[in-house]
Amino acid sequence: MQYSYNRSDPPGGEANPDEAPAEATTDPTTEADAPLLPTIPDELRSLDRRVVVQWRLAGLIRGLVTGALVGAVIAFLFEQGIDGLWPGLAVFAATAIFSFLWSPLRFRRWGYRVRDADVFVRYGVLWRVTSVIPHRRLQHVDTERGPLERWLGLARIVIYTAGNRGAQTTIPGLAREDAESLRDLLGRLGQGDDAV
Amino acid sequence: MPSDPQTDESAAIDVEQRLHPLTLLFEALRVARAFLIPALIVGFTAGDGVERFALWTLAVLAVPAIFRSVVKYATYRYRVTGDELLIQSGLLHKHRRIIPLDRVQNIDTSQSALQRLFGMAELRVETASGDSADATLTVLARDRAEAVRAELLRRRRAVEAGVEPGGEMSEPPPVRTVARLSLGQLALLGATSNRVGIIAAALFGLLQFALQLGIDIPEPAVDPEEAVAAFSAVMWTLIALAVITFFLVIGWVLSIVTVTLEYFGFTLERTEHEIQKHYGLLSRRQATVLLRRVQAVRVEESVVRRWLGLTAMRVESAGAELGARQQGRVEAFLPLASLADVPRLVREVFRDLDFGALRILPVHPRARLRAAIRYTVPLLLLTVALSAWRGADWLWLLGLVPLTLFGAHLHYRHLGYALAPGYVIARSGFWTRITWMVPLHKIQTLHVVESPFQRRHGLATLIVDTAVGGGQDGAQVIDLGRDDALTLQATLYARMHTALDEVAAARRVVAGRAGAISAPSRGEGDGEAAEVD
CATH class of the missing domain: 4.10.860 (DNA Excision Repair, Uvrb; Chain A)
Structure with a gap:
């Protein structure tokens, strides 16, 4: 059985176990038999567009809460009275504007793909993460829905492995029925090895 | 160490067993420690009314704790049926736990100094499931703990070999000593331990605390301001240096003494499928880990030890390091080894990895x-x-x-990685250089992370995630070129699958052979320690 990022292209891994990556460091660009790099954006699926709305609304709510908190602290604890309104408003506005602008960026960076042997995800605006989670390492899969997600008809999928960093990988912003079918699919695919 | 598990009492493990009655004493001491000390502090520091209120509160809290301890002792039962360890406790809320022996990662016994005084010991059984031991039998008579441990190990071996658990194959496998620490090595270990600094800092803090409390430290007869003026800056520097040296020397001595007590008689042994260590003068500890369950091996060299050609080694198994959680401190598989000896020690755990022949490759310039x-x-x-x-x-x-x-x-210079057949090696750190060795078939997930700063230089970090415990960082190759990181990720990914296929095939062969004797087709898959209400 072949496992690779791209099924049409076998990885260089099994041919010569010692050479490939060793040379990759010294000169990565000319590496001939390197496995095809998983940088194929049009092959990745993006999240449901509604997730942008979800993130913006979440930002709005976060802004309201922190703004109210900051305002209340300044108004009552520092006894500034009605003047506490302005810093509170400022915090609210900053959070809201930030999440308004940030959410589309996040959306644009998010991509995932469920393949024959693994789930591949790429996300992150500042810290960019490219992860691969083999089905055979799966412990279990959950779907989760918060109030906002329920209202928008969205759900997120949480994939658990026995690892540390990758112990939990979340794919947010999936249409509800997609998330559920994906969960069932992963549940079926993920029956393999004794994971540790 | 009693290496005679095949006595008649070990057979009694099949029927329900209770903890030793002295459990009550140790539970009482535990409760006392938790409540008496706060009570005393409150009693000494607080005013009259507050004091009484606080004492009452503590008493009200302590009573349920004592009650719980008594109930725990009265209802706690353990036994082994076939290839499972069964634990139950609870009066109203019954708690039953089943731990399949083939899921067990570690079996440890330990004795604190106090438990030793009473001839008691504590037995811990860990699976990969979490942060705390899945079963902690506190306390058992020492012989009993050893017998249960030996019996659990024997049965787990039987399960591993696919033999009917009750059946023969009871011969304990031959044990071979892998390493020992002499007194001289222990002293060296203490002397190069970072405990020196910790103890020195703690002593310094204690001194300051004592000064603040106004404990009698003779006041100089002269006016302090004059004294300050009289001393030159050089003098002050010298005094400061002398004080620091004094504390460091004391810290050094204490470190050597405590390390020696703790690791006294350190012995590392190997059977065919397990590696075990035992050590300790006042409190004794024994830990066993199944080699097949080892997730990674780590070689750690602090600057000082590196200069002396010394290193420490750790074996990581899922859920817990080998004996890692004694008092929340991380312990080593072998706390001190000479660098020259590392290849041999690595081979004891990873038979097919030649550490000496590794060529560590540099990361991106x-x-x-x-x-x-x-x-x-x-x-x-x-x-x-x-x-x-x-x-x-x-x-x-x-x-x-x-x-x-x-x-x-x-x-x-101290960043790097290497690929050996079947393994990936990642190294980083100047002050403490850590070299991770991860078998490819233990890789869980692979991540490439680019921080904003790395991105500016086209760099990325590859994280090789394994099921090592304790929420640590794990193996990572830091600052590869971005494309190299992705290439390495893809390569490791492909090789991980190949390695897993090989392991599965090998296991099928073994299972096929064992199947001729008995047919234990246990479900491989999920389910660590199963919990049944």
């Missing part, structure tokens, strides 16, 4: 640039801030720039 920027820019900012605030004198700080550049170079 731009990693040096990145480190240089990371170390130098804060220094420049500090210089600018200080000279703007305090005057141009502080520009001398710029003289430190060569140091940061050299530090960046050292940082870069």
Whole structure:
């Protein structure tokens, strides 16, 4: 059985176990038999567009809460009275504007793909993460829905492995029925090895 | 160490067993420690009314704790049926736990100094499931704990070999000593331990605390201000140095003494499928880990030890390091080994990995640039801030720039990775250089992470995630070129699958052979320690 990022292209891994990556460091660009790099954006699926709305609304709510908190602290604890309104408003506005602008960026960076042997995800605006989670390492899969997600008809999928960093990988912003079918699919695919 | 598990009492493990009655005493001591000390502190420090209220509160809290301890002792039962360890406890809320022996990662016994005084011991059984032991039998008579441990190990071996658990194959496998620590080595271990600094700092803090409490320290007869004026700056520096040296020497001595007590008689042994260690003078500890369950091996070299050609080794198994959680402190598989001995020790765990032949490859050269920027820019900012605030004198700080550049170079020199057949090796750290060795078939997930700073230099970090416990960082190859990181990710990914296929095939062969004797087709898959209400 072949496992690779791209099924049409076998990885260089099994041919010569010692050479490939060793040379990759010294000169990565000319590496001939390197496995095809998983940088194929049009092959990745993006999240449901509604997730942008979800993130913006979440930002709005976060802004309201922190703004109210900051305002209340300044108004009552520092006894500034009605003047506490302005810093509170400022915090609210900053959070809201930030999440308004940030959410589309996040959306644009998010991509995932469920393949024959693994789930591949790429996300992150500042810290960019490219992860691969083999089905055979799966412990279990959950779907989760918060109030906002329920209202928008969205759900997120949480994939658990026995690892540390990758112990939990979340794919947010999936249409509800997609998330559920994906969960069932992963549940079926993920029956393999004794994971540790 | 009693190595005679095949006595008749071990057979009694099949029927329900209780903890030793002294459990009550130890539980009482535990409750006392939890409540008496706060009570005393409150009693000494608080005013009259507050004091009484606080004492009552503590008493009200302590009563349920005592009650729980009694109930625990009265209802706690354990037994082994076939290939499962069964634990139950609870009066109203019954708690039953089943631990399949083939899921067990570690079996430890330990004795605190107090438990030793009473001839008691504590037995811990761990699976991969979590942070705390899945079963802690506190306390058992020492012989009993050893017998149960030996019996659990025997049965687990039987399960591993696919033999009917009740059946024959009861011969304990031959044990071979892998390493021992002599007294001289223990002293060396204590002397190079970072405990020195910790103890020294703690002593210093204690002294300050004592001074603040106004414990009698003879006041100088002269007016302190005159004294200050009389001493030159040189004198003060000398005094400070003397004080620091004094504390360091004391810390050093204490470190040697405590380390020696703790690791006294350290012995590392191997059977065919397990590795075990035992040590300790006042409190004794024994830990066993199944080699098949080892997730990674780590070689750690602090600067000092590196200069002396010494190192520490750790074996990581899922859920817990080998004996890692004694009092929340991380312990080593072998706390001290000479660098020359490492290849042999590694081979004891990973038979097919030749540590000596590893060629550690450098990461991308731009990693040096990145480190240089990371170390130098804060220094420049500090210089600018200080000279703007305090005057141009502080520009001398710029003289430190060569140091940061050299530090960046050292940082870069100690980053690296290697690929060996069946393994991936990642190394990082100058002050403590850590070399991870991860078998490809233990890789869980692979991540490439690019921080904003790395991105500017086209660098990325590859994280090789395994099921090692304790929420640690794990193996990572830091600052590869971005494309190299992705290539390595893809390569490791493909090889992981190949390795897993090989392991599965090998296991099928073994299972096929065992199947002729009996047919234990246990479900491989999920289910660590199953919990049944």
